[in-house]
Amino acid sequence: MKKALVVLSGGQDSTTCLFWAIEKFGRENVCAVGFDYGQRHGRELMCAEEICRGEGIGYEIIKTPIISELSANALTRSDIPVDEAKPDGEPPNTLVEGRNLLFLSYAAIYAKTHGMTEIVTGVCETDFSGYPDCRDIFVKSLNVTINLAMDHPFVIHTPLMWLDKSQTWELADKLGVMDIIRDKTLTCYNGVKGDGCGHCPACFLRKRGYDEYMERKKCTK
Amino acid sequence: MKKALVVLSGGQDSTTCLFWAIEKFGRENVCAVGFDYGQRHGRELMCAEEICRGEGIGYEIIKTPIISELSANALTRSDIPVDEAKPDGEPPNTLVEGRNLLFLSYAAIYAKTHGMTEIVTGVCETDFSGYPDCRDIFVKSLNVTINLAMDHPFVIHTPLMWLDKSQTWELADKLGVMDIIRDKTLTCYNGVKGDGCGHCPACFLRKRGYDEYMERKKCTK
Numbered sequence: 001m002k003k004a005l006v007v008l009s010g011g012q013d014s015t016t017c018l019f020w021a022i023e024k025f026g027r028e029n030v031c032a033v034g035f036d037y038g039q040r041h042g043r044e045l046m047c048a049e050e051i052c053r054g055e056g057i058g059y060e061i062i063k064t065p066i067i068s069e070l071s072a073n074a075l076t077r078s079d080i081p082v083d084e085a086k087p088d089g090e091p092p093n094t095l096v097e098g099r100n101l102l103f104l105s106y107a108a109i110y111a112k113t114h115g116m117t118e119i120v121t122g123v124c125e126t127d128f129s130g131y132p133d134c135r136d137i138f139v140k141s142l143n144v145t146i147n148l149a150m151d152h153p154f155v156i157h158t159p160l161m162w163l164d165k166s167q168t169w170e171l172a173d174k175l176g177v178m179d180i181i182r183d184k185t186l187t188c189y190n191g192v193k194g195d196g197c198g199h200c201p202a203c204f205l206r207k208r209g210y211d212e213y214m215e216r217k218k219c220t221k
Numbered sequence: 222m223k224k225a226l227v228v229l230s231g232g233q234d235s236t237t238c239l240f241w242a243i244e245k246f247g248r249e250n251v252c253a254v255g256f257d258y259g260q261r262h263g264r265e266l267m268c269a270e271e272i273c274r275g276e277g278i279g280y281e282i283i284k285t286p287i288i289s290e291l292s293a294n295a296l297t298r299s300d301i302p303v304d305e306a307k308p309d310g311e312p313p314n315t316l317v318e319g320r321n322l323l324f325l326s327y328a329a330i331y332a333k334t335h336g337m338t339e340i341v342t343g344v345c346e347t348d349f350s351g352y353p354d355c356r357d358i359f360v361k362s363l364n365v366t367i368n369l370a371m372d373h374p375f376v377i378h379t380p381l382m383w384l385d386k387s388q389t390w391e392l393a394d395k396l397g398v399m400d401i402i403r404d405k406t407l408t409c410y411n412g413v414k415g416d417g418c419g420h421c422p423a424c425f426l427r428k429r430g431y432d433e434y435m436e437r438k439k440c441t442k
Contacts, residue, residue, distance in 0.1 A: 148359040
């Protein structure tokens with residue numbers, strides 16, 4: 001059986017991917033890593049840890065302060081406020097340059113070192129909000145690159161790539177983990193677990209998706 | 222004029238690339254970075270620093286302890302001796318998994334953050350000794366990946382890709398820097414500057430290339 005490594009931040013998306021991986025590969029074949037890069041809300045990783053503990057999944061946090069040293073922005077520097085409305089045509093100031101490039105590269109090295117080939121990530125092109133390293137074509141290109149870099153048959157899985165937020169909620173529902181996702185994950189830019197602060201861009205997207213899915217579910221009953 | 226970032230370890234190859242970049246892009250358009258990943262001979266970086274100081278080139282050392290944490294091997298762990306003869310068909314135990322993947326990714330983030338597009342690296346397929354991330358196809362794939370990751374027109378230059386060690390010496394000679402390369406760089410796995418310890422694999426390759434080039438030069442005079 002193939003062994004899978006989930007890149008788990010403790011947010012809605014990556015946590016949904018964790019349960020997707022458990023269903024696909026079997027609980028005993030899944031483990032997870034998170035990255036501590038000095039992000040504004042380290043509390044996300046505590047959520048991830050708590051969820052993994054509850055599920056009996058191994059979770060390791062890897063310290064990567066270099067990510068915030070290389071690129072100054074609102075998620076890694078407490079002196080830069082998060083823009084709640086972003087300028088048209090520009091990436092948001094929560095952009096950490098090359099973040100997924102590094103996360104997935106670290107995950108690949110970790111996976112090979114631990115005898116795993118499957119890497120699961122929650123990156124999603126649908127509501128990518130101007131982050132170029134959330135695009136499908138980037139992930140596919142990186143998949144080729146890491147195979148070549150380490151001569152290892154990595155497969156990067158992106159179960160959320162083409163889902164919108166309401167479909168991600170739907171997937172959580174199908175996996176039977178709506179409550180865990182709603183109550184135990186942290187997506188909010190202001191570090192508030194579960195329903196969040198209610199006014200940052202991440203909370204807005206999360207709530208809108210939830211409401212849409214609930215509406216759809218009610219109508220199809 | 223384009224601005225270039227040289228990935229400079231202080232060894233023969235990357236130092237030759239530094240002078241190649243100075244000739245190609247102009248001294249005022251070149252700067253360099255090195256990576257301190259807890260390698261056995263941090264003295265390499267001191268060589269790089271000294272060379273850059275002498276040339277008036279900006280040099281920054283970026284600390285990346287994560288590289289040795291993710292992958293245990295003879296270059297990063299003093300308790301693992303360097304194999305002087307490597308088992309057939311296996312990569313040498315000086316392999317640091319994904320090292321060039323990370324170095325070039327960091328360099329790309331640094332380059333973009335500092336308004337540069339050109340990245341120069343000394344990786345070389347000719348005597349790649351089993352390191353998959355020294356292959357041309359890996360570097361080309363990574364070039365596409367970093368462009369996609371950051372939406373930035375990076376160009377990775379690999380002036381040594383198809384040269385053997387004697388041709389790298391020839392290039393240094395053409396650039397007028399034979400003395401600097403011979404005396405001020407450090408390639409030796411045992412941390413001895415210039416001519417090195419004389420018996421590790423890196424010293425062997427360096428000396429053989431030097432002798433071959435000197436022989437060729439004598440014959441064509």
